[in-house]
Each structure stands twice: as C-alpha cells, then as structure tokens.
Amino acid sequence: AQSVTQLDSQVPVFEEAPVELRCNYSSSVSVYLFWYVQYPNQGLQLLLKYLSGSTLVESINGFEAEFNKSQTSFHLRKPSVHISDTAEYFCAVSDQEDTDKLIFGTGTRLQVFP
C-alpha cells in the first residue's frame, strides 16, 4: 500500500519569495505522482504530474517538481510566488498497476502575504 506525507501543514511566505512544499511517499511498487491545487470553495486542479522520463516536471504557471526515487520525494517549488498562489496543495500517488486509487497527502496550506 502507498502513503503520502506532507510534513508542512502551513507555509507562510511573502510575495515574490521562493517556496518549497515537501512531499514524501512510501510504496513497494512503481508509482505515478501528482500535485493538485485547491482554491477556496473549488474542486481540485491538476498542477503537474510525473509519469516517467525526465524527473523534473513543470507547470504552465511557474511551479516545478522533481521526482527523487532514492529519497522517495516529489517536492514542489516555485522561485517567486504571487498572492494568487494562496491555496491548499495536495500531493498524491497512485500505483502504476491500479491508477484508480489515488492516495492523497494531508495537504499544505500556502499563504502568500503582500
């Protein structure tokens, strides 16, 4: 069975500062990895995903995440955050052979201050 750990429940940062949201997973099988973002009173939106290939994946709005197999991590980074990035961020993992079961971390609340 897989599990996902997001150690930071809240991350406060000032606008234009860099940020890293940490995600570690545990699994005995090969996995797919995802970051989802949830703005207040909305559903979840896929931010980026790692399926295979290059371990560095990027989103269209400046976020990137790096898959590190040896450290079983998939940390999310952004070099300069905006007020509009304030949201809840969920890391998630699925077994490559059973993609219907998506296991979520507990979430990290990113709060960007002016």
Added chain:
Amino acid sequence: DTEVTQTPKHLVMGMTNKKSLKCEQHMGHRAMYWYKQKAKKPPELMFVYSYEKLSINESVPSRFSPECPNSSLLNLHLHALQPEDSALYLCASSQDRSGTSSYEQYFGPGTRLTVT
C-alpha cells in the same frame, strides 16, 4: 472539453430527506469517482465506476447509493443522512476508453452538502 460538471453547487437537506447529486463528463473517460472532503482535509475516495460498473466501494454506509446510468453520468443518491455527512462531495473522471490517456483525475467543482 476538459470539464467535469456537478449539480447542485449547494444542498441543504434534513435527515429524513432523499436527494441526489449529479456529475457529468464529456471527455470519453472510462472511470468516474465520488469523493468526500471535510474541511481542511484531503478528499476521501467513496466509489469508483469503471466502464459503468461499480469497481470500488470504500465501505461507504448504505445511506449513500451511487449510480452510473451511462458513460457520461454519475449520480449519488442520498437518504437518511446524518449531520456528520455534511461535507464537499467531489466527482472526478479519468482515462479515455482507448487507454492512451495519462491517468490524472479531472475534478468537478463539488457540491457543498449541509445536513440539518
């Protein structure tokens, strides 16, 4: 069209009422999901339908009854709910039927349910 729609947006119901939540996708996806999300928590999987057949039921109480009438629609029928069932109910879909899609789940905006 990469959208999953859910109706209604908000629902208030009494413990003796019967109501239904509706979810629709037109992306040709084979899998559809119901999740329950409490405040400040991650979504919890309730049900999965694959090719219109129930494939996963995560030990959900029988007062929640899912239905998949066709490949685009997913319903969640509610009866005799408890106040602790108040939550955001999210629908999602994934994987086109040819099997060539990339496994991410597309979520709808959710139905905010309040049980009084």
